[in-house]
Amino acid sequence: MAAMGLERRVKVAEVALRCMVCALAALAAALVGTGSQTRTFFSLEKEARFTDMKALVLLVAAHGAAAVYSLLQLVRCAAAAAFMSAASQSGGGAAAVAWSVFSCDQAVAYVLMAATAAALQSSVVGKRGQPELQWMPICGLYGAFCRRVGEGLASAVAAGLAAVLLAAVSAFNLFRLYGGGRKSSAVAGNGAATW
Amino acid sequence: MAAMGLERRVKVAEVALRCMVCALAALAAALVGTGSQTRTFFSLEKEARFTDMKALVLLVAAHGAAAVYSLLQLVRCAAAAAFMSAASQSGGGAAAVAWSVFSCDQAVAYVLMAATAAALQSSVVGKRGQPELQWMPICGLYGAFCRRVGEGLASAVAAGLAAVLLAAVSAFNLFRLYGGGRKSSAVAGNGAATW
Numbered sequence: 001m002a003a004m005g006l007e008r009r010v011k012v013a014e015v016a017l018r019c020m021v022c023a024l025a026a027l028a029a030a031l032v033g034t035g036s037q038t039r040t041f042f043s044l045e046k047e048a049r050f051t052d053m054k055a056l057v058l059l060v061a062a063h064g065a066a067a068v069y070s071l072l073q074l075v076r077c078a079a080a081a082a083f084m085s086a087a088s089q090s091g092g093g094a095a096a097v098a099w100s101v102f103s104c105d106q107a108v109a110y111v112l113m114a115a116t117a118a119a120l121q122s123s124v125v126g127k128r129g130q131p132e133l134q135w136m137p138i139c140g141l142y143g144a145f146c147r148r149v150g151e152g153l154a155s156a157v158a159a160g161l162a163a164v165l166l167a168a169v170s171a172f173n174l175f176r177l178y179g180g181g182r183k184s185s186a187v188a189g190n191g192a193a194t195w
Numbered sequence: 196m197a198a199m200g201l202e203r204r205v206k207v208a209e210v211a212l213r214c215m216v217c218a219l220a221a222l223a224a225a226l227v228g229t230g231s232q233t234r235t236f237f238s239l240e241k242e243a244r245f246t247d248m249k250a251l252v253l254l255v256a257a258h259g260a261a262a263v264y265s266l267l268q269l270v271r272c273a274a275a276a277a278f279m280s281a282a283s284q285s286g287g288g289a290a291a292v293a294w295s296v297f298s299c300d301q302a303v304a305y306v307l308m309a310a311t312a313a314a315l316q317s318s319v320v321g322k323r324g325q326p327e328l329q330w331m332p333i334c335g336l337y338g339a340f341c342r343r344v345g346e347g348l349a350s351a352v353a354a355g356l357a358a359v360l361l362a363a364v365s366a367f368n369l370f371r372l373y374g375g376g377r378k379s380s381a382v383a384g385n386g387a388a389t390w
Contacts, residue, residue: 006373052327055316110308110359117309118316121250125317126328132247133321135330164305171366172373178201179374 010169015077017166022070024159025063025112031152032119033060037145048142055115055122056149062115063156066108066163073101098174102167109167112160119156123149205364210272212361217265219354220258220307226347227314228255232340243337250310250317251344257310258351261303261358268296293369297362304362307355314351318344 038047050056127146129137139146233242245251322341324332334341 053325054319106359106363110305113305114308114312117312121313121316122320124249125320125330130248133330133333135320135328138328164301168301168366171363172370175367175370176374178367179371 010172011077011081014166014169014173015074017162017169018070018074018077020162021108021159021166022067022074024155024162025070026067028152028156028159029060029063029067031155032056032149033064035145035148035152037142039141048138048145050149053122053126055118059115059119059152059156062111063159066112066159069104069108073104076101095174095177098170098177102170102174105163105167105170109160109163112156112163116153116156116160120153123153205367206272206276209361209364209368210269212357212364213265213269213272215357216303216354216361217262217269219350219357220265221262223347223351223354224255224258224262226350227251227344228259230340230343230347232337234336243333243340245344248317248321250313254310254314254347254351257306258354261307261354264299264303268299271296290369290372293365293372297365297369300358300362300365304355304358307351307358311348311351311355315348318348 032050036047036049038045040046050060123146125135125137127137127139129135227245231242231244233240235241245255318341320330320332322332322334324330
């Protein structure tokens with residue numbers, strides 16, 4: 001009974017986290033990807049867009065891909081819930097599915113964190129400049145664009161954190177299958193009680 | 196017997212990965228942290244050091260900390276191996292240790308990946324410049340320093356990949372404790388055979 005409760009709570013947490021990753025990653029990609037600001041300097045028009053900074057292009061691509069992937073995973077979760085009684089009893093298939101979900105979720109978490117870190121780094125240089133290298137800040141010129149990117153980055157960080165938690169949940173779903181040693185049942189009982 | 200073989204192989208992989216993370220992270224921090232190049236422009240002396248670029252400071256700090264952490268973990272592994280017969284049978288303590296090791300290893304993997312991504316981003320801008328923002332490349336001036344940082348970054352990427360694998364191993368060590376459901380023993384048999 002306690003084990004069933006744990007399993008159900010993990011399932012709910014997984015679906016909730018996948019929804020969060022999908023929504024936040026899509027929001028981050030949309031905020032950064034659609035932002036632009038045009039300014040006129042002495043009759044010369046210049047437009048700031050995310051394509052001016054390679055790290056922001058990477059951010060939009062990574063978060064867009066993560067949003068699509070999370071959507072596909074949600075469809076898979078729904079399908080698994082619909083056909084649970086028929087499919088979940090075949091052990092080998094479950095392990096293969098858990099391995100592939102685990103690998104993809106880990107990859108998504110690391111890619112989102114790396115893309116977010118690179119974009120944050122670029123944005124800090126854009127905001128403060130790097131005077132030792134004569135790289136000047138640009139947010140004084142394109143304030144509205146910088147604010148937009150900042151909002152997108154906040155959303156990207158939140159999506160990354162959700163993806164990290166999700167990677168831990170899918171690791172739990174996979175490696176739990178390799179338990180069943182002599183100590184495991186006592187500890188599992190412990191864990192379910194303190195969960 | 197098969198389960199013991201799996202456990203032993205996981206232990207060996209863990210120690211090997213910790214050694215790799217420790218050595219590669221220390222190498223990366225040392226290569227980037229000690230590199231410097233002085234050039235004279237019209238009787239004005241300028242020195243390039245890693246402190247000129249915030250992302251490299253972060254890289255040195257993160258990889259230095261990861262190397263020290265890995266060394267401490269290796270000591271813990273050695274201590275655990277020495278006192279295995281006495282300590283490993285108490286289930287609750289094992290779960291607490293596995294939880295803390297898992298959390299720290301995950302944090303190290305994400306921090307190393309994020310720091311490496313930020314430093315790579317900075318270095319690409321340093322190498323190629325970002326002409327849209329009037330940020331000029333600096334590797335033409337400080338070629339030897341740039342090569343040194345490049346070697347450090349290669350080592351940092353390798354350390355990050357080892358830390359990712361290590362995070363998966365410690366997830367395995369933790370979540371295996373929560374197995375012991377009705378399906379798990381069949382799958383565990385499967386998994387050990389194909390491992």
